[in-house]
Amino acid sequence: MSEGKERQRTTVSIYGQQYTVVGEDEPEHVQNVARAVDQKMREIKSINPYLDTTRLAVLTAINVMDDQLKQQALTEKERLEKDED
């Protein structure tokens, strides 16, 4: 999938810190990802105001991974159900 695509550097701001993401994704996609992570961190912080930034970031990663694994399981279930038709 990577033929002809160039590696781009995109600088994003998450929770007040700058991060440079290097990869083949469009800067717009990288900005969307960063915005979603920033929003999720702020959501979790509002529920757990005493978390330090490292624990907040790890809990954000847990949260997103949880969503992803559940969505994968659901997509797989839908595929199996479709195959039964």
Next chain:
Amino acid sequence: MSEGKERQRTTVSIYGQQYTVVGEDEPEHVQNVARAVDQKMREIKSINPYLDTTRLAVLTAINVMDDQLKQQALTEKERLEKDED
């Protein structure tokens, strides 16, 4: 989806730190999620050995969110293609 389910506390270890996750998920699912996050953090650390833990955790969250948004777009594309049949 939450009827009759009890909130459970599951303690997991990620990157050498303990986290207690409270929710309705089975402890086995929470452990799988934690293992996936821990693995992703170690992967990113091996590529970027000088990252401090906070930045490592944020980059892990970015990485997982990126996977999730791409997977969502792919699933949506597949649904639209199925509808065209």
